[in-house]
Amino acid sequence: MFVSAKGMYYTTDEGQEVLDGVSGMWCVNAGHGREPITEAIRAQAGQMDYATAFQMGHPLAFELATRLTTLLPGDLDHVFFANSGSEAVDTALKIALAYHRARGEGTRTRFIGRERGYHGVGFGGTAVGGIVNNRKQFGNMLGGVDHLPHTHNLEKNAFSRGQPTWGAELADDLEKLVALHDASTIAAVIVEPMAGSTGVLSPTGWLSRPAARDLHPARYPADFR
Template identity: 70%
Template sequence: MTEPSSKAEIPSDLSAWWMPFTANRQFKGAPRLLVSAKDMHYTSHDGRQILDGSAGLWCVNAGHCREPIVKAIQEQAATLDFGPAFQMGHPKAFEAASRIAALAPGDLDHVFFSNSGSEAVDTALKIAIAYHRARGDAGRTRLIGRERGYHGVGFGGISVGGLSNNRRSFGPLLPGVDHLPHTHDPKNAFSKGQPKHGEELADGLERIVATHDASTIAAVIVEPIAGSTGVLIPPVGYLQRLRSLCDKHGILLIFDEVITGFGRLGAPFAASYFGVQPDMITAAKGLTSGTVPMGATIVRKGVHDTFMQGPAAAIELFHGYTYSAHPLACAAALATLDVYRDEGLFENAKKLSPAWEEAVHGLRGAPNVVDLRNLGLVAGVELAPRDGAPGARGYEVFVRCYQEGLLVRVTGDIIALSPPLIVNQAQITEMFGILRRAIDSVS
């Protein structure tokens, strides 16, 4: 643990920043400010050490302010601060793409860079539609998401996403979108690892095909683990069955691995962990351990090669971002991948998974706990909502944890945990001790 720093003053004016996914008025009445971080801990504005139980926002997989990553960013900023990615390139972009492709399973060997998970998702959806058009099947434009899914905040991502709060304020969204049923089944409550019931929920795709016809459907996108909705673990056989149905109907399968990518389950990707080969993977967060914004859409060879036709001087895909493959992001990604490899962090996550599972399920019987879910180094602790005040109990537990020195994520009445992969057994014990006390103290 780092030594506490001196206290920092709260800015006198908090009004100008319109904070994302935050109750702004509530927060600004009692702000929680982080002023520094190192390894497994933040330092709060009042000088307290806060154990990071959520890897920042599911992203700081290598831990905070890691020297090799910081140094790589500093050196890159002093060498090449920016280089255009349209009709130009720089060496680290190609190196980073090669390193990512080498980690991805099967023939997922081409990488399109963006700046966030939201952009990676919109990129994948556009590639899916353009792919079918390029192969002469322009009628395949329909996109299929899943209830309770989260795929970022672009119009494509919220259209295929299934979180009502993210959708209701923004009109009809994209046309031609449908949704699979979610995988949350109450009879799987308190499952350890993958729940046994629910493989057949993948057959929801057959009902959608019967309604719209497969010839209209471009792609299905799902999170292998639905994270932002409260950690929904896929039932045994579900992802495999979904892959089989997509193959049957000529539909592309996209895994949104913005959360599960880069070691969260003890493997480079959830696709590797589950042994299921998607046609595309979207990634971000852990790619740079949260240090510099970066997203990536990883594409199978056959999908990529379909675009590589016509005159060699023709642009194959009219899509991209000013900051695609930004030099600082590429430097951060390469250094982060080195840390994962050199310190064996994916292996550490795999090794600690049984102890993590035991700690998670040690909360069974705690007041108001109605379900516990876990896989790898991720957990969801679901609390019973208060009558007439859904989300209030979860928020109070979140605040109490912060006051006691632990940062967790809260979504409604579900507490989510996903620590940096450098976590150790003692820190897991500390984490769940604080969480248990917070749950006990909130009625």
């Protein structure tokens, strides 16, 4: 039983310190019990603990969104806050559907994930994820989902300096899925650049492939990312 935490150590109910080698589970990266963070939480709870987000806003949410956009690549300049990664993934899948529908391409409903991928515990995230035990337990609750191959290959990737060059050809499977279903049926592809939940899997050369929209610009609207 852990009863307290400070910096990178937990303390058990028997007073033993335990190194938190995984930062909570990658969510306490700034360390436990950091005073500036604790103080900010305390101050905000004292000023306003909660306000409905329906038709309302708070200046700090806009300030954070603005700061985030300076970190995002390219011209990504919109932020949609969610309560967890699982909620964010399900929301992203829904945004993809709504985006295509709004453009008059409501046939784009198919999602493509990757084997061994993890995208959270929601129905959408579990369906596009590639974790066998989750899929075994819950079935395929979202229709129209395909998976690309994962990038783990010890023989090809072992002892690489930097990112392995092997694996770029795995991206060709996306072309095969497009040929099988037609691009007009595909809403989105979702992959983790660096997979982490079924072992830390290198992206290999996979994500360095030119984006499909660059290879086949005619298939994509001008504002498609």
